[in-house]
Amino acid sequence: MTERDTGAMRQRLEQLRAELRTGRENLPAGEDSEIADVGAGQHNADAATDTFIRERNLALQGNADDILAQIDAALRRYDAGTYGVCERCGRLIGAERLEALPYTAFCIECARERAGSQ
Ligand SMILES: [Zn+2]
Missing domain, CATH: 1.10.287 (Helix Hairpins)
Known part of the structure; x- marks a missing residue:
């Protein structure tokens, strides 16, 4: 699967x-x-x-x-x-997030932290 x-x-x-x-x-x-x-x-x-x-x-x-x-x-x-592993924390990126953003390199938590720190 x-x-x-x-x-x-x-x-x-x-x-x-x-x-x-x-x-x-x-x-x-x-x-x-x-x-x-x-x-x-x-x-x-x-x-x-x-x-x-x-x-x-x-x-x-x-x-x-x-x-x-x-x-x-x-x-x-x-x-x-x-693929599907967060580049920052190494956890699996959620299926729903990959569905919406198939090219993302970060899980939702890390994406939020990155956005907040920039
Ligand atoms: Zn992460």
């Missing part, structure tokens, strides 16, 4: 990684061509929109990169046989 469950979770991680990679590639390219089209002529309005879009993309992109890095780390833990 444990083996079947972890195998399914690995598939989920790989699927999530593929989706994030696709989204990351699509987003900036689409926005860039849009900016190029409206960029000539209306400088003031476009400058504000342009800045907003760039900031939003950076946030999305930064977040996606961050999650991708966590997914890669989770897949490495899979290969090492330590």
Whole structure:
């Protein structure tokens, strides 16, 4: 049962990684061509929109990169046989938490402590 469950979770991680990679590639390219089209002529309005879009993309992109890095780390833990074990305290991460955040490296207690200390 444990083996079947972890195998399914690995598939989920790989699927999530593929989706994030696709989204990351699509987003900036689409926005860039849009900016190029409206960029000539209306400088003031476009400058504000342009800045907003760039900031939003950076946030999305930064977040996606961050999650991708966590997914890669989770897949490495899979290969090492330590997936689902908290990196901080060594206890098992709850099934519900792994269901919601399959790439997390910390149990809920450690995640809360880390968030509080930062
Ligand atoms: Zn922990």
